[in-house]
Amino acid sequence: MSQHHHLTILNDIEAVCKKRNVKLTNQRKIVLEIMLRAERTMSAYDLLDLLKLEEPQAKPPTIYRALEFLLEQGFIHKVESSNSYIICPHFSHPNHISILFICDNCKQILEKHSHDIEHNLQQLANKNQFDVKHSIIEIHGLCTSCQVLAD
Ligand SMILES: [Zn+2]
Ligand SMILES: [Zn+2]
Known part of the structure; x- marks a missing residue:
């Protein structure tokens, strides 16, 4: 995925948040950016390590709260078999299987x-x-x- 494509996805996600009247905080946005750049599944600890580069005070609850929000909104999926997370490219249809x-x-x-x-x-x-x-x-x-x- 190109940088341009990442920005488009982030903009789309921001628009969906605005429409749903939920807040995409800066921290949640950084977590999404990390996942978009990684282009693979990430565990909560992979994400925390990378988040710490930008927010050194980040702790496990920080990442779990962000993941909970992103899951709830359907922007990411949890992969149970590897206990990790991926971005969902179909976030505008939150009820898909x-x-x-x-x-x-x-x-x-x-x-x-x-x-x-x-x-x-x-x-x-x-x-x-x-x-x-x-x-x-x-x-x-x-x-x-x-x-x-x-x-
Ligand atoms: Zn393979
Ligand atoms: Zn999906």
Whole structure:
């Protein structure tokens, strides 16, 4: 992702915050910037180390509060299997079901959506009178470049 692309995403996120009447504090913005620059999943401690470069007084609760806000707003997803976080490129649709293809070799994550899967899951939930809040499907395997390496 280019620097220009990062700025566009940040501007879009700021616009969404304004529309929802929530505050994207400077700290939350820095955390987003770090995640955009990293282009990979980051653990809370990875993020804290980088945040400390700009805000030396930052402590674990600082990062957890920022992550909580970003999760709540749907700007990032938590990857449970690696206990880390990624930016969601589809933040204007906070209720989507996110399908994460996780490469176990290089740790790259591709986020995809499927209307069919979304529809089927919703039907299954309805049938069981389950009220879905959010849902992430994590699929492990090898990405294209790592498949080549494995040959
Ligand atoms: Zn997403
Ligand atoms: Zn890979």
